[in-house]
Amino acid sequence: MSDTPLLRTPLFENHVALGAKMVPFAGWEMPVQYSGIVPEHQAVRKAVGVFDISHMGQFIVSGDDALAFLNRSLTNDVSKLEIGQGQYSLMLNDAGGVIDDLILYRTSQLEYFVVVNASMIDVDWAHLRSLLSSEEDVHMANLSDATAGLAVQGPKSRAVFEKIFGSEAVFPPHNSIFVSADDAGFMWLCGTGYTGEDGFEFFSPASNASAWFDKIVAAVREEGGVPCGLGARDTLRLEMGYPLNGNDLSPAKTPLEAGLGFFVAMEKEAFTGKAALTSQKKAGLPSKLAAFKMTGTAPPPRPHYPVAYNGEIVGEVASGTQSPSLSAGIGMVYLPTEAAKIGTAIEIEIRGRRFPAEIVKKPFYRKDGV
Known part of the structure; x- marks a missing residue:
């Protein structure tokens, strides 16, 4: 157990005042739930919820060579971004x-706004x-220490x-992404979730x-929604088959194995990890990240539970929940x-x-039920 004190977002006191259950997450003390994971999850699916995402990291990358630099540092093709657009991308090691995984936005001709995972801020930097x-x-x-972030999600957002x-x-x-500035500072308003x-989602000083949180919580409640914690955020993202870095993504697995090849622009001249991915494609993937659903009455599957195929243990659950x-x-x-393969x-x-x-x-959950 680490002796390093847990970090707190600027909204810590707000969470405590609302009765949130606080837990350690990625080095931070974060709300796991307020009213309960299931009601918060259902509120987002049927109405609206608000999440504190202030623990996530934000970088600004700018300059005449910013595009070329980011294009060789990340997997997706940054040159395809128009000003005001964003894309999902990945940062790889030399072994692929x-x-x-991160979101990259182009905020001007020579500037980019990068949102990275909370536990990876220092590593990514x-x-x-x-x-x-x-x-x-x-x-x-x-800008990670100077900014706060909120995510408003649901049909009534x-x-x-x-x-x-x-x-x-x-x-x-x-x-x-829209960027605005006033006397209070910059705001980055993003069409993502x-x-x-x-x-x-938006990030501000x-x-x-x-003040932003209190105002949004009031508006969310008026629409039949609730403040939400990390528990509901995890069940919501897993129902969509979205990967969680550290669980479904790791330095030991490539994006090709993770089923994220769509976000890897192999046609680019060069990027970190490309040679390894090229070799892996030629040799054939050693494994694939597959989605599974329990077929009978069973306790919820959790990370690290052993997984058997043809009677033999062949892996462990990366992400799992009810x-x-x-x-x-x-x-x-x-x-x-x-x-x-599907149906196995x-x-x-x-x-x-x-x-x-x-x-x-994937995804497990579809709005049309199909």
Whole structure:
């Protein structure tokens, strides 16, 4: 157990005042739930919820060579971004393993806004700095300690948006970013989320966070929603099959094995990890990240539970939970490629007993029910 004190977001006192249950997460003391994981999950699916995402990291990368630098540092093709657009991308090591997954936005001709995972802020910053050449015109700023972030997610997020920003304000389209500045500082308003629902995220100066949070919580409650913790955020993202870095993504697995090849621009001339990915594609993938659903009555699957195929243990659960929307256990696991096909029968070992499961197509949850 680490002796390092847990970090707190600028909204810590707000969470405590609302009766949140606080837990350690990625070095931070964060709310895992307020009213309960299931009601918070259902609120986001049916109405709206607000999450504190202030623990996540934000970098600014700018300069004449910023595009070329980011294009060789990340997997996706940064040159495809128009000003105001964002994209999902990955940061790899030389062996092609995933250091982190992130969202990259182009905020102007020569500037980019990068949002990284909370536990990886220092690692990502050091990695990017290590790739930077002194001859390049690239400037980097780490804003993580100075900013706070909120995510408003759910079918009624647009109604909340209008209450907060006015009916004339433009709701950010999917994978977009608007940047504004006033006497209180900059705001980055993003059309992204981690739940599969309509919604937006925004980052602003930490000094303004408490007031923003209180205002948004009030608007969310008016629309039948609630403040939400990390527990619901995890069940929501897993129902969509979205990976969690540290569970479903790791330096030991490539994005090709993780099923994220769509976000890897192999046609680019060069990027960190490309040679390893090229070799892996030629040799064939040793494993694939597969989605599974429990097929009978069983306890919820949890990370690290052993997974059996044809009677033999072949891996362990990467992410697993009880799906509130499906009333069934779901999860993801790296399996040998022959075992990762849709319809394959596997078993999850839970407290010494094996329970049946089946490989299914992602996402687990679909709004149309199909």
